Amino acid sequence: MSKKVLIIDDVEGVRESLKLILSDYYNLIITEDAGQGLNCVENDQDIGLVLLDIKMPGYNGLEVLQKIKNVSPELPVIIVTGYKSVETATEAVRLGASGYIVKPFKAEEILDVVKKKMK
Amino acid sequence: MHITIYSILPLTTSIVSISLGLLVLLNNIKAEINRVFFLSSLAVFLWLFCYSICYSTDNEKLANILLWIGCSAVLFISVTYYHFTSVLCYKKKEKKFALSLYYVVLLYLPFSFFTKYFHTGLYKYYFGYYSRVGPFYIYVIIIFMSIISRSLLQLFSTIKLKLLPANQLKQIKYIFLAYFISFFASIDFLPKYHVNIYPFGAVFFLFWSIIISYAILKHQLLDVNIVIRKGLIYSLLIATLTIAYLTLIITIEKLFQNFLGYQSFIISLVYATIIAVFFIPIKNKIQHIIDKAFYKGSTEEIAQENLFLRKEIADKERLKAIATLASGLAHEIKNPLTAVKTFTEYLPSKKNDPQFLDKFARIVNNEVGRIDNLVNQLLDFAKPAPLNLKDTVVEYLIEDTIAFLNNDFIKHNISIVKQYNPNEQHLLKIDQNQFKQALLNLFLNAIEAMSDDGGELIIGIAVKTTASDILCISIQDTGPGIAHEDIKHIFDPFFSKKDTGTGLGLAITQGIIQEHGGKISVETQIGVGTKFKVELPLYSRS
Numbered sequence: 124m125s126k127k128v129l130i131i132d133d134v135e136g137v138r139e140s141l142k143l144i145l146s147d148y149y150n151l152i153i154t155e156d157a158g159q160g161l162n163c164v165e166n167d168q169d170i171g172l173v174l175l176d177i178k179m180p181g182y183n184g185l186e187v188l189q190k191i192k193n194v195s196p197e198l199p200v201i202i203v204t205g206y207k208s209v210e211t212a213t214e215a216v217r218l219g220a221s222g223y224i225v226k227p228f229k230a231e232e233i234l235d236v237v238k239k240k241m242k
Numbered sequence: 243m244h245i246t247i248y249s250i251l252p253l254t255t256s257i258v259s260i261s262l263g264l265l266v267l268l269n270n271i272k273a274e275i276n277r278v279f280f281l282s283s284l285a286v287f288l289w290l291f292c293y294s295i296c297y298s299t300d301n302e303k304l305a306n307i308l309l310w311i312g313c314s315a316v317l318f319i320s321v322t323y324y325h326f327t328s329v330l331c332y333k334k335k336e337k338k339f340a341l342s343l344y345y346v347v348l349l350y351l352p353f354s355f356f357t358k359y360f361h362t363g364l365y366k367y368y369f370g371y372y373s374r375v376g377p378f379y380i381y382v383i384i385i386f387m388s389i390i391s392r393s394l395l396q397l398f399s400t401i402k403l404k405l406l407p408a409n410q411l412k413q414i415k416y417i418f419l420a421y422f423i424s425f426f427a428s429i430d431f432l433p434k435y436h437v438n439i440y441p442f443g444a445v446f447f448l449f450w451s452i453i454i455s456y457a458i459l460k461h462q463l464l465d466v467n468i469v470i471r472k473g474l475i476y477s478l479l480i481a482t483l484t485i486a487y488l489t490l491i492i493t494i495e496k497l498f499q500n501f502l503g504y505q506s507f508i509i510s511l512v513y514a515t516i517i518a519v520f521f522i523p524i525k526n527k528i529q530h531i532i533d534k535a536f537y538k539g540s541t542e543e544i545a546q547e548n549l550f551l552r553k554e555i556a557d558k559e560r561l562k563a564i565a566t567l568a569s570g571l572a573h574e575i576k577n578p579l580t581a582v583k584t585f586t587e588y589l590p591s592k593k594n595d596p597q598f599l600d601k602f603a604r605i606v607n608n609e610v611g612r613i614d615n616l617v618n619q620l621l622d623f624a625k626p627a628p629l630n631l632k633d634t635v636v637e638y639l640i641e642d643t644i645a646f647l648n649n650d651f652i653k654h655n656i657s658i659v660k661q662y663n664p665n666e667q668h669l670l671k672i673d674q675n676q677f678k679q680a681l682l683n684l685f686l687n688a689i690e691a692m693s694d695d696g697g698e699l700i701i702g703i704a705v706k707t708t709a710s711d712i713l714c715i716s717i718q719d720t721g722p723g724i725a726h727e728d729i730k731h732i733f734d735p736f737f738s739k740k741d742t743g744t745g746l747g748l749a750i751t752q753g754i755i756q757e758h759g760g761k762i763s764v765e766t767q768i769g770v771g772t773k774f775k776v777e778l779p780l781y782s783r784s
Contacts, residue, residue: 134578135605136612137577140584140585143584226576226577229583229587
């Protein structure tokens, strides 16, 4: 059995979308709460990838990324965001993000990225 | 009848006064204050105009009637003064009293006309006919003096206690000065008791007009502030100079008659021409000085420039707010877009999966609703309706808002603690609908904070006196408080800790308060609660 994908997003529509795209191919853990997401990362060794929503710069998405990286430096984290800015992208990569997907995304796009990282 | 030198002063002053009154009235005919001011200037006009004719006429019958009209107008002046200052200082009770005084004056009119208690006839002085008064007239003078003193006192206490914002206080200071000086026109009562002096009280009303004109030009008194007409100041100037000119001519004519003992049309013409030749450059010079003192360019240019500047500042602020909003909006709108896009993408392949269709209907509908909601709030925020300012008792508005949310308070087990006296009345000049929305957002925020365990919503009203009076409204909840790192973002558009919120509520509230010239601040303590403080300039209290 392949590893699980952890989805952290506070918007139900986005969570449901990712579930729709990925649930046929991967085991998913879905949460709206960043703290709960962090718990999973700490306790569940089977997680192979995190899809993390970040809001506007300066808010807490990037902090969550940092915390995940502290707990599990090797775990790939892909940022999913509606906020397309060079600064945020650079900052995310600097903090160790493996990828950057801008909303609204195509199903293919998500599948591609996840497939690559889950190998 | 020919105009004598004694008529010139009251005649000119009466015309200046009525011109000023008409200008103010026509500038904003809907404003109560402007209408009352017009009444005042009309009364001044009636008084001085009637008397000025009596100084020039030989017709005793005509003089008798005109003197009665003029004399009655004097009492009318005092009542309009009182009415004017009550409106100006927002004294509602005193305004009512002032209105009832009009009836007293109307009652007085037939009494004074048909009986000999107030008016007994006329005196013939060197300057012309003048009123002769009866035994009860002294009471009229006492009432007149009391009413004017009361008006002055009203202005004085408003200035002293700083009951109005600074710019209005500045205007009131000028009004006080103008009305105080005009009080000296009481000198005109003396000839009514057979004291043989020329009633030069009109001089003080000339000063009254000049000071009020100055306040209109410099301090936007009486809302005459859009494009200030140069004509106002020029007509005053020409009126003043004309008095000087006519006085000179008539005096010189008298001198020639008395000392040289002859009267010649040619000589009159010569000196009138000489004076006129000097008169024009003097007029130009003074006009030039006034131009320099009041306006750097022409009036229209300045007014236009001010208008542009104000618009530009407003536009810049708005653009800045919209830029912040737009970036937030992009993020906020992309979440629902993502859901709609993904679900429609899967629709063709999953159209026979009832579970999918259920979810599709629910999610897509929700997300479209979210976008709709966002756009509506954005419109509210980006294009605030112009403020429709009205005198509003803030206590009533708060009670209204509480009543509106009563069910929510009960549902969430929240009790209201009023740290103010609901019977007191603090008057604010605000847009009732927008301000209510601002209050509503704050209340909803408090309800949200206490929705789990209930608590107390503590509402306070206090007046803070610094340079001017500030009304502080505090809205305090006993919720969990706001985390230190979040507190600096709570007024940012799209900052929200709630799943359901758009994060615009407090941003809109802040926008509304600032639009009203006020400010909003927040104090919070984890585990104790959060307190929002709204501060606004106070207009009046009772």
